[in-house]
Amino acid sequence: MYRESSRQTGLCPACKRMLAESSSGRHRYQSCQQCHGSLVDHRTLQEMWAELAPAGKQMEVRRRLGLARHRSCPLCDAQMAFTWVVAVPVDSCELHGIWFDTEELETALAAAALPLEQWIMQFLDKLRDMT
Ligand SMILES: [Zn+2]
Numbered sequence: 001m002y003r004e005s006s007r008q009t010g011l012c013p014a015c016k017r018m019l020a021e022s023s024s025g026r027h028r029y030q031s032c033q034q035c036h037g038s039l040v041d042h043r044t045l046q047e048m049w050a051e052l053a054p055a056g057k058q059m060e061v062r063r064r065l066g067l068a069r070h071r072s073c074p075l076c077d078a079q080m081a082f083t084w085v086v087a088v089p090v091d092s093c094e095l096h097g098i099w100f101d102t103e104e105l106e107t108a109l110a111a112a113a114l115p116l117e118q119w120i121m122q123f124l125d126k127l128r129d130m131t
């Protein structure tokens with residue numbers, strides 16, 4: 001069920017440009033036209049994952065403590081928490097979702113469809129470059 005609401009838009013935490021409404025299939029999120037970073041709310045992210053993953057395969061989201069990054073949420077300006085989605089390092093706002101830098105969203109979602117070892121092999125170089 002998709003709740004139509006007038007969503008706030010924010011500024012890209014990387015390049016400070018206004019985020020634009022983006023969509024992938026029926027999923028909607030906000031992304032930066034310049035760096036292609038995206039803010040995806042937690043529920044949408046779960047739905048995107050569930051669409052690609054075999055039944056029962058959960059998305060692994062872990063908070064990483066002690067490694068604060070100094071990015072703030074595009075929508076509420078609260079400092080985001082450094083978080084892993086599978087092995088992709090992202091920033092997370094409890095209220096507004098997860099911020100994925102360039103290619104991080106595609107990389108994380110590829111892990112839904114692929115067996116873990118294959119995903120790591122395929123994305124190892126990219127994962128190394130992600131901070
Ligand atoms: Zn940007």
Ligand SMILES: [Zn+2]
Nearest residue numbers: 073076093096
């Ligand atoms: Zn927020």
